[in-house]
Amino acid sequence: MESGKSTARTARSVDNNNVASWWEDTSGNGFTCDVLVVGAGLAGLATALQLSRDQVRVALVDAHPSEEAKRSAFQGGGTLLTPTNVLWARRMGLYKSLSGDPSSSREPDFEALSSPALITNGKVQQGVAASSGANSNSLGWLKAEVEGRKNYAGDEFAYLSLSQSFIEDQILERIRSSRFVKVLWNHAFEGLAGDGEAGGATALVSSPTASMQVRCKYVVGCDGRSSKVRETCFNGDRIEGYEWKEHKGVMLHMMCECQVKWGLERKSYRLEQKSLNGFGPTIGGGAAMPVPGSDNSLYRLSVNAPFTMWGSNMECMEPPPLSLLQKQLKPKLPKGTELADPKWSRYYRMNHFISSAFWASGRVFLVGEAAHAHPPVGILPMNAALEDADNLSWKLSMAVKLGLREGEDGVLASYEEERKPRAEAVRKSIAGYFSDLMQGKLSPIRYAHNDCGLFATYPESRLIVRSNREQKYLVKAGEIAPNVRELFLTNTMKKTTLGEILTSSNKHKIFCFCSDWPVKMDSPYNDSEPSHSGMSFSLGESAEKENCGEKAVKSPRPSVEKMTWDKIQHSVEFMLGKEFVLQCEFYILHTTSKIAHMDGLDYQLIRDPVHVVDAKSQFMLEYFGSDDCLAGVMVRPDMRVGAIGEFPDFLEDLGHYHHQSGVGPAPVHEKK
Incomplete structure (x- = not known):
């Protein structure tokens, strides 16, 4: 490179x-x-x-x-958007027009998409399914994985056929x-x-x-x-x-889109041809897949080309004619099947x-x-x-x-x-x-x-910061952020989900889990506030000096100090720097709806946060497996977790994330 x-x-x-x-x-x-x-x-x-x-x-x-x-x-x-890219479509403002079109449909059955029905020597095989592995012994295992690990269900995370x-x-x-x-x-x-x-x-x-x-x-x-x-x-x-010269002799395939006239249900099929009237070894294969749209007879067909053509140079060949496609498909399709009106055809090899x-x-x-x-x-x-x-x-x-x-x-x-x-x-x-x-x-x-893409995790990179304590968390940096339900936005007074928050914009989103009361410690509500025992840390004097305009020196190790939500966000902003912070959205999570007035904060903040009520501590439980730790999560614009951890280590991870990104001026604490 x-x-x-x-x-x-x-x-x-x-x-x-x-x-x-x-x-x-x-x-x-x-x-x-x-x-x-x-x-x-x-x-x-x-x-x-x-x-x-x-x-x-x-x-x-x-x-x-x-x-x-x-x-x-x-x-x-x-012809299919994976659930991961359905989320992308939501973020881009495309989902409503894509899913609302008559030519599109939702496909919630993940396993069926990977295991089409089988047609052998023209006969549909009833009740024949390939082995699904040990995990499939539990009914609905994959559905449980999606709902349990990612907290999505139904149309929220279905494939979109279009x-x-x-x-x-x-x-x-x-x-x-x-x-x-x-x-x-x-x-x-x-x-x-x-x-x-x-x-x-x-x-x-x-x-x-x-x-x-x-x-x-x-x-x-x-x-x-x-x-x-x-x-x-x-x-x-x-x-x-690469299609031919470096791989000469690799099996040659043909593909086309055409009308298929048969009496079978409109769905995907795997085609198989066996010798000895179906009792011998497989000698050819193919596939038939319905093409999304208003024409229910339109299918995409693929089949192997004649053996004598496998060494041919595709760059010198005209597209395969319908007659050749029919000849190769006839032994594999049900008797009486007609192919007509091809839209296009092509050769291809299984090369990468x-x-x-x-x-x-x-x-x-x-x-x-x-x-x-x-x-x-x-x-x-x-x-x-x-x-x-x-x-x-x-x-x-x-x-x-x-x-x-x-x-x-x-x-x-x-x-x-x-x-x-x-x-x-x-x-x-x-x-x-x-x-x-x-x-x-x-x-x-x-x-x-x-x-489906839901469980694919990126390797560690300059923008995937893994905590030293990551093994104890349920969610890891680099994976798609799981959904959380039953959240309440105090700025709009509406219920929402984490998925809706994450798809609302293309900004970094930082979630900080605070105490039950989103107020400073000397607030008028101090007498009735729950205990903040165990919820304390500080950057030391550097953040306070930076706030007062003094030259900041990073403290070698955090000192103990009671923390309020504004102090937490101020510390996060200090680690990221003003320019980077302006590209972020901040969400402060609490377990109570008794949100106090926010006048008279101890710290001037760059961004106004959104206060979110998570009455059942679902966010903490889904991500950390506990509801009694002071922690934070950064989710990148692509909905992948960029950093996750408990304070004060989470602050160091954010500082590392910003430093590794190389964008914008260095925050005060990084300057010499």
């Missing part, structure tokens, strides 16, 4: 009343932006949407002549109305011209009639398997030929490609299939691309808004640290699934558990 040296940048603000002015370029040969996104596929659109919601200025370029041309050229794509093209259309609709995104169709990325001002980049972009320069801070390559960004900026890390690096020179990134390409099967490829875009977008937003400290790039480096292992996990899951399937030892519930 080529990390490059970053230069210091200052935070910038956007004039919302004159956003169009940021496109102006006095040279007359281009324009400026914060982030150049190359490729208007799902990954590029998702990246542009998320950045624009954070008011980051985005130029989105795509080589297709027009939006209509791109839509007509689209083939395949995913076409990838529909998701892209919904994102495009929002991008068209955004003042922060400029979409340039019929423009191709040619490469970088060199460093721009303040460590930015100058990208060369061309159309059939002209060439221009785009001055930006970062470039994001979302331009697919044959990525021009990867070719020009990643030392020749090329994918060309993962780029050696996901970012280069500190300012160029690869997302989606530009970074890792997988066979066009299953639910993982599309969802992995969305997770890439989500992971990178909020980090770019912070880097643009706060600037990077000189020589620091932690928030950006963490993208590769977190997403490259997940790309490898996708490869292993797809390869493992089909290997187990062919050997007859498939465990659907295991793949359903892993592929």
Whole structure:
């Protein structure tokens, strides 16, 4: 990986009343932006949407002549949003339009998605299911896992069945109305011209009639398997030929979308062909999956190509004709099945490609299939691309808004640290699934558990801070934050859930668990306050000095002092610094609804907190397994736990998180 040296940048603000002015370029040969996104596929659109919601200025370029041309050229794509990306859709404001469309449906049965019905030699096998493993002996084990460990149920965490093209259309609709995104169709990325001002980049972009320069801070390559960004900026890390030259002889497959006329229930099927009238070994296979939409006869079919074609170069072949597909599928489909009106067809192999690096020179990134390409099967490829875009977008937003400290790039480096292992996990899951399937030892519930994304944990990175006491907590840093029910917001006087809080914005959210009374110790309610025994700590004198304008010196070890909620938040803000704090939301949790007036606080706070009543201490019990410790949790914009722990150690973890991020000025306690 080529990390490059970053230069210091200052935070910038956007004039919302004159956003169009940021496109102006006095040279007359281009324009400026914060982030150049190359490729208007799902990954590029998702990246542009998320950045624009954070008011980051985005130029989105795509080589297709027009939006209509791109839509007509689209083939395949995913058909299921995992529960993890359903949460992403909620955060992006897409969920209502996606789930409310007649072409979409909720799929709550995780295991069935990994274990389609079996058709052998044209006959539907009744009551035949692959082994589900030891854990499945308990009825509803996976459902219990979701509800027990993540505290979601029913439609809250179901898969969403819909076409990838529909998701892209919904994102495009929002991008068209955004003042922060400029979409340039019929423009191709040619490469970088060199460093721009303040460590930015100058990208060369061309159309059939002209060439221009785009001055930006970062470039994001979302331009697919044959990525021009990867070719020009990643030392020749090329994918060309991987489908054939390096894997000649690997089984060749065919895929198409067409109308299937048969009398079977509309659902997914696994196709199998055995010799000796079904009693011999398997000699061929395939799949039939319904395509979301109004046409109930439309299916996506896949089947192996004739053995004599396995050594062919796909790049030199025309798409497979319907006659060849029919010939290969006929022994596997029920008698009398008709195939008609193919929408598209293609060849593919079960090969994977993962780029050696996901970012280069500190300012160029690869997302989606530009970074890792997988066979066009299953639910993982599309969802992995969305997770890439989500992971990178909020980090770019912070880097643009706060600037990077000189020589620091932690928030950006963490993208590769977190997403490259997940790309490898996708490869292993797809390869493992089909290997187990062919050997007859498939465990659907295991793949359903892993592929839904709810239980996937990021490895330790610069933005995943693991506490020394983590083993005693029920929730670990790096995992998707579990939901908590029956919370009460005192600012709106409404009931809510933690999931609703986390999907309400793309900010870091810091939750501090306080005593029963959210008031300072010398409040008028002091006589009736419950005991704060055991709920005490302090940063020492440094925070007090900083508050008074004196030079701060970090205390070597906390001293004992009674703590109130305002003191807790003040200490958290002190560790993070003002600029970082302004990108956060603070929530103070209490177990009583007797919320006192907050006038006359001992400490001036940067952000007004939201006081939350958790009468049953569910948050503490779900995360820490106890309701009697003074603790905190930081949840990142992607809903993953960035840090979790008890005070005062939690403060040190937050300081480490901010230091490792490298964004914004260093807090007072870090300065020499």
